[in-house]
Amino acid sequence: MESEATNPSLDLNEERAGAPIGKDPKRTGRDDKVSRMGTASIPRLIVEFAIPSILGMLVNGAYNVIDSVFLGQAMGEIGLATATVAMPIMTVFMAIAMLVGNGGNALAALRMGEGNRVEAERSLGNTVCLSLVFAVIVAVLMHIPACVNALLGVSGATAEDWEYARSFIQIISLGFVFQCIGMGVNNFIRTAGHPNRALGSMLVGTGANVVLGYLFIIVLDGGMRGAGLATVCSWALSALFVMQFFLKKGSPMPLRRPSLSLDPRIALRVCALGIAPCVTQLGFAVSSMIENNLLVLYGAADALGVDGALAVMRVLSAVGLFTFMPAMGIAMGAQPIVGYNYGARAYGRMKLVLVQAIVLGIAITTPLWATVVLAPDLYAHLFG
Numbered sequence: 001m002e003s004e005a006t007n008p009s010l011d012l013n014e015e016r017a018g019a020p021i022g023k024d025p026k027r028t029g030r031d032d033k034v035s036r037m038g039t040a041s042i043p044r045l046i047v048e049f050a051i052p053s054i055l056g057m058l059v060n061g062a063y064n065v066i067d068s069v070f071l072g073q074a075m076g077e078i079g080l081a082t083a084t085v086a087m088p089i090m091t092v093f094m095a096i097a098m099l100v101g102n103g104g105n106a107l108a109a110l111r112m113g114e115g116n117r118v119e120a121e122r123s124l125g126n127t128v129c130l131s132l133v134f135a136v137i138v139a140v141l142m143h144i145p146a147c148v149n150a151l152l153g154v155s156g157a158t159a160e161d162w163e164y165a166r167s168f169i170q171i172i173s174l175g176f177v178f179q180c181i182g183m184g185v186n187n188f189i190r191t192a193g194h195p196n197r198a199l200g201s202m203l204v205g206t207g208a209n210v211v212l213g214y215l216f217i218i219v220l221d222g223g224m225r226g227a228g229l230a231t232v233c234s235w236a237l238s239a240l241f242v243m244q245f246f247l248k249k250g251s252p253m254p255l256r257r258p259s260l261s262l263d264p265r266i267a268l269r270v271c272a273l274g275i276a277p278c279v280t281q282l283g284f285a286v287s288s289m290i291e292n293n294l295l296v297l298y299g300a301a302d303a304l305g306v307d308g309a310l311a312v313m314r315v316l317s318a319v320g321l322f323t324f325m326p327a328m329g330i331a332m333g334a335q336p337i338v339g340y341n342y343g344a345r346a347y348g349r350m351k352l353v354l355v356q357a358i359v360l361g362i363a364i365t366t367p368l369w370a371t372v373v374l375a376p377d378l379y380a381h382l383f384g
Contacts, residue, residue: 071227081311167225172228181242212229
């Protein structure tokens with residue numbers, strides 16, 4: 001059976017979208033950024049793609065850590081307790097962003113490996129469309145009192161932190177589209193062969209979050225509303241940085257108007273490929289909800305109290321997230337290389353990428369685990 005890579009109709013499609021790979025001297029450099037995933041040294045590729053991804057995930061995890069530090073300093077136990085209650089709901093938001101972003105990126109990597117540039121660009125366009133659809137749904141649901149109250153109830157909210165958590169969740173739900181673009185669509189930049197640019201978009205967002213978080217929470221005493229506004233503004237800056245890459249002239253994976261039409265076939269494929277990371281995140285959300293309710297139940301009978309118990313869990317969650325993020329970063333960095341080689345049917349090379357990525361993950365996360373076990377006070381004192 002003739003493959004897509006040699007299908008004459010594909011060449012016609014590529015000529016409509018732009019010159020085929022290798023036929024336009026102006027595109028040669030950009031195409032080499034992608035094609036090297038099937039030819040370059042595997043250890044070098046993993047380091048080149050994984051290190052920026054690891055730093056990016058640490059930066060992304062820093063959103064939660066930074067907000068927790070500022071809230072702990074400004075509001076004490078109640079601020080950390082409120083952040084703990086909001087965390088499962090934020091994890092659900094992240095699960096949706098990963099469903100669309102990781103799924104679309106995996107599909108684009110497969111199509112690039114097959115040599116099907118047009119379908120890769122359509123995967124990008126459909127991912128952006130799905131992000132907008134899910135963002136509208138999330139924003140609407142979070143402003144329906146019955147819905148947001150039900151979520152806060154299962155997340156362990158108490159009378160003391162209920163209003164704080166509700167206002168925070170409703171604010172960040174309005175900026176959820178920026179999270180989908182800044183975190184989900186950002187993955188496509190790596191697939192286009194620019195892992196350092198993908199890291200740059202995360203650095204922009206986190207830098208803004210540090211400055212705005214300090215301004216809104218500490219200086220202006222904005223509390224949870226200030227934390228929500230700082231988060232949304234930083235997501236927006238990151239999203240702008242990401243979209244500029246795809247909209248600029250000469251982009252290696254341009255976002256064209258025809259690719260923005262939602263195709264049910266592609267949309268279902270995107271969701272199918274993104275379901276695994278989405279379900280993993282939803283599992284984290286459910287376990288967090290169960291933990292929070294247990295903390296409310298047993299914290300009331302302890303000297304710490306309910307808010308004290310929730311505050312301690314917030315510190316533990318932030319530190320745990322920080323130490324887990326490198327492993328997720330390695331997986332995200334290896335994904336486009338694995339997807340490209342799978343699409344190119346280079347299965348032996350794909351397996352080598354997986355093995356070497358696992359070894360790198362063990363080498364990086366083990367020292368982090370050791371610091372948590374041997375020097376826990378070093379982390380705890382950051383939160384007040």
